[in-house]
Amino acid sequence: MKTVSTKLKQVRISLSSLSRPYSPTPLASHAKPRNPSSSALLNEFVNFCYQRDLPRAMKAMAAMERHGLYADSITYSELIKCCLARNAVEQGRLVHKHVSSNGYQPKTFLLNILVNMYVKFKLLQEAQDVFDQMPERNVVSWTTMISAYANAGLSDKALEFFVLMLREGVLPNMFTFSSVLRACNGISHLRQLHSGMIKVGLESDVFVRSALIDVYSKLDELRDAICVFDEMETKDLVVWNSIIGGLAQNSDGDEALNQFKRMKRAGFTADQSTLTSVLRACTGLALLEVGRQVHVHVLKFDVDLILNNALLDMYCKSGSLEDAKSLFELMVHKDVISWSTMIAGLAQNGFSQEALKLFDLMKASGTKPNYITIIGVLFACSHAGLVDDGMFYFRSMKRLYGIDPGREHYGCVIDLLGRAGKLDEAMSLVQEMECEPDAVTWRTLLGACRVHRNVDLAIYAAKKILQLDPADAGTYVLLSNIYANSQRWEDVTEIRRQMREKGITKEPGCxxxxxxxxxxxxxxxxxxxxxxxxxxxxxxxxxxxxxxxxxxxxxxxxxxxxxxxxxxxxxxxxxxxxxxxxxxxxxxxxxxxxxxxxxxxxxxxxxxxxxxxxxxxxxxxxxxxxxxxxxxxxxxxxxxxx
DNA sequence: ATAGGGTTAG
Structure with a gap:
């Protein structure tokens, strides 16, 4: 519906501009007098633009200019749409040149469109250049840049522009807020923005709301996210998706599924985004049967890579490797996430050799492994006791794939060496790490001590864990048991006392x-x-x-x-x-x-x-x-x- | 003319 009405409007504009004697806006001083072919030329140009026939439109534009006839902002903007639709960067630049060599100063409207064009081509510097040279910048100009930087992950830049905009006295609108919200990387910024929005009365916009829900949940502030959600009288699908996604990503799968049920009762139909989050919730809860039910709904949509990846992960994490493998075979398009999911899935389920074979296939297919892929590969090695392979992948990951080993990679290799009984080597790897070992690192070492009954190192690791994570009940219990086993009763009493004092209780097995x-x-x-x-x-x-x-x-x-x-x-x-x-x-x-x-x-x-x-x-x-x-x-x- | 939601590890 929306497209049809927009098109009708566009046609009206072009007809009205043709029915009057055409005069370029503003009049170029060197414009020649109109001749009978001018309106035909313009007509042709406009039609080629609407047909998205870029080469002919460009030719028509050149012909018009030879007759001293210049397009106006609206026709230029049509031409730029053409370039965007064809992803024609060079032609876009050419149009830009035409616009600025017209002998007149283009309007803010047209310059905004040019800035936006460079943003869409992901040429941020060129967008910035046009933006810098604008004699006037309105809310659209600023919002375009803020949104561009936020999308590129340059949060600081986006926030900086937001402040500059306010300083220049330009008032933000809901477009600006929903863009700048995505750049919030700290809860204090977010609360500041939120209250600012309430002050100007823009917080009730659905776009702004869904951005708020999303950012609150990404910053782990689920309660605020739910609050924003509950306050809404009219919700749309994206808002539902935001809250379901937020809950699923914060491992509150139960509540995500509850909201999904409520969404359906409210009369909404799930789309790919909803189903992806629902699958993620199933994955966390290992709900294989519910997941299969979702799979049936997935089949109603066109192939969607993200959705298929989520489905693949659900089958892996529910321990149904047969389903995972057959889905993986059926997937025509696979990306690095599909491969990584399957590799990690095989490894976690105990099929390490298959995981490593798949890693070879992945490389042969031309997909470049990433940070997470290598974690899966190293995990496969550590859980199969493949010390030599693991060490090879670890030592060569930087050289072969350009990935610097991070904490998780070290963790896998510490695990690998530790399980194989090479506790000394594992310990020296802990010391070799360039990033500080965290509680997870020490817990890995502790796990190895447990298997190989190394009491002294176990006590050392346990103490490190408790320094970093003083509320870790499992480590207290383990430490107390180790002391008990060595008849160190005073130490046992001390540990129990500490636990009581800090109110630490054991999590029951469930x-x-x-x-x-x-x-x-x-x-x-x-x-x-x-x-x-x-x-x-x-x-x-x-x-x-x-x-x-x-x-x-x-x-x-x-x-x-x-x-x-x-x-x-x-x-x-x-x-x-x-x-x-x-x-x-x-x-x-x-x-x-x-x-x-x-x-x-x-x-x-x-x-x-x-x-x-x-x-x-x-x-x-x-x-x-x-x-x-x-x-x-x-x-x-x-x-x-x- | 400018805006919101989904996938791999931990």
């Missing part, structure tokens, strides 16, 4: 399982699930049956207890065991049991799951915060190396 698109949560020691009694009975039967085929519950996991779950026989009721039993009870016998956990799996549950998978002929997939375990026929895809 597992989730999706049955009939419903999530069931199991928390250690929690009896809220309606079927908990029968689940406990079945679990006991199962444990005794497994003991008959050689299962010995392993309570000695002092250096493993990242669980925060207790050391006595409560490990018999670890949340993943409850979820497995519930899965056996409620899912049809052929289907896989997929579980998501908030904490890493312990050694005992790992053994348990392997045996259950074998005895019950089931595929069991458990996703923990770091990686996945596929249990089948008595073995796990991690090769007992995690």
């Amino acid at each position: 597992s989730w399982i999706e049955v009939n698109k419903q999530i069931h949560a199991f928390i250690l020691g929690d009896t809220a699930h309606p079927k908990i009694n029968i689940i406990n009975r079945r679990l006991n039967q199962l444990i005794h049956k497994l003991m008959g085929i050689g299962y010995v519950p392993d309570t000695n996991f002092v250096l493993q207890d990242l669980e925060g779950e207790q050391r006595d026989d409560s490990l018999w009721y670890h949340s993943e065991k409850l979820a497995i039993v519930f899965g056996l009870m409620s899912l049809s016998s052929g289907s896989a049991i997929r579980i998501r956990k908030n904490l890493r799996i312990c050694g005992d549950c790992h053994t348990f799951a392997k045996l259950v998978a074998k005895m019950e002929c089931r595929l069991i997939v458990i996703r923990d915060p770091v990686r996945y375990h596929h249990f089948q026929n008595g073995v796990c895809s991690c090769g007992d190396y995690w």
Whole structure:
């Protein structure tokens, strides 16, 4: 509708300018008197412009100028639209030359269009040059530049221009605010702008609102984002997408899905952007069945790379590699994100060799790896114990791909060396890092100490973690257990005292399982699930049956207890065991049991799951915060190396 | 003439 009415308006303008005797605006002093062919020439020029026939339009313009006839701002702007539609940079520059060699000073209107043209061609410097030479700059001129810098990620520049604009006494409008909002990189700037907008009464515009929601949530201020959203009486699709996206990106998948339901009840239809965020929410919650449902809706749209990438990630993170692989095969267009997602997905699910093979294919396909791709590659090496390969990729990433190793890359290699028992080398890598090691780095080293029972280094790493992240309950518990194991009771008491003092409590182990698109949560020691009694009975039967085929519950996991779950026989009721039993009870016998956990799996549950998978002929997939375990026929895809 | 929402790791 909108395009049609715009077109009609344009036609009217051209007709009206042709019906009157044509006079260029302003009159060029050297203009020759009109001759009969002039109006025909202009007519031709305008038509070529509307047909987006750039070469002919350019020729027509040259012919007109030979007759001393000059286009006006509106016809020039049509010609520039032509150049933009054809992505014709050189012709655009030529038009610019014509405009400024016309012998008159072009109007602000036309100069704004030229600035915008250079912005669209991503020639910011040229845009800036035109802007600088303008005798007058209005709100559109300023907004064009602010938006250009904000889009290019040059936030400081955008904010600087906003201030300059105010200083020159030009009043911002809602276009300006929605542009400058995107350049806010600190919460104080944002609040300042927000209150400024309220003062001038522009904060209720939907564009401004969606930008506000987006920026608040990108700055981790979800409460403010929700506040802005709730205050709105009339919302449009983009506003809904902003809040759903904000929630999904801040790992509040539950709430994102709730808002999605509300959006549909309000009568809106999801588009690609909505579905991408919904998929991201499913990914975080490992909701494979809901994700599949979304996939059906995805098929209604034209191929959309971002949406396909989100879908691919959902299948990987829900542990359904078969779906991920077949989608990846079907995708005709793949970008660096598609490849990186698939590589990391294979690696996290325990298929490291396949991940590395895919990395070779990626390079062969001509796609350049980025920072994140290499993280996936190194992750694959560390989780398969491929020390030599990992070290090679790490040491050559700068030379081969021009990527400087960052904290995450170091983390993978520290993990790689640490797991392989090379704790000294891992430690020297920590010292080699040019960026400061953070809590995650030390936790990686601590993980290696746990596996290789290095108590001294474990204590050292744990202390480092607590300096950087004093509220990390898991580390307190681990440290206390290490001391207990070495009979250092005074230290144990001290740790417990610190925990009490700081009010630090252990996060309980929790597992989730999706049955009939419903999530069931199991928390250690929690009896809220309606079927908990029968689940406990079945679990006991199962444990005794497994003991008959050689299962010995392993309570000695002092250096493993990242669980925060207790050391006595409560490990018999670890949340993943409850979820497995519930899965056996409620899912049809052929289907896989997929579980998501908030904490890493312990050694005992790992053994348990392997045996259950074998005895019950089931595929069991458990996703923990770091990686996945596929249990089948008595073995796990991690090769007992995690 | 100028403006808003979506994908990989951690």
